């Protein structure tokens with residue numbers, strides 16, 4: 587991100603803080619908005635929020651790490667979330683993880699350099715009868731019983747990315 591874009595994001599953050607700081611319990615609201623602006627909560631943003639709210643950084647960091655809805659690491663545009671709940675794990679959840687890791691060249695909790703894909707594990711998403719399952723953003727892929735099926739799902743998104751970059755070239 588260049589300096590100009592960064593300034594623009596911090597300007598939005600300032601407006602957000604200004605709008606919320608005098609409301610009761612503003613921290614969660616501000617962190618939620620900040621994540622919307624930056625895509626995740628970098629440590630510099632947490633420190634900035636702490637300074638502006640005149641709170642200790644440890645308090646802001648504590649809240650950001652306590653709630654699952656906050657991400658302290660960047661996520662990809664397409665987020666691969668593999669279910670490693672019991673039913674999925676027994677029926678091959680780890681195979682999904684291995685195929686995605688190998689195909690995208692990232693580890694669990696990481697994002698690809700181009701920021702397009704990230705990989706994480708999730709707990710049961712309530713589709714145990716269709717195990718093993720994964721989600722890509724909000725779309726569920728079920729019965730991923732073979733590496734070929736997993737690769738087909740990955741390729742769907744690789745094709746979208748390739749198409750998008752062709753159009754913006």
Ligand code: FES
Pocket residue numbers: 669670671672673674675709710711712713714715717719
């Ligand atoms: S264990 Fe994966 S959906 Fe329930």
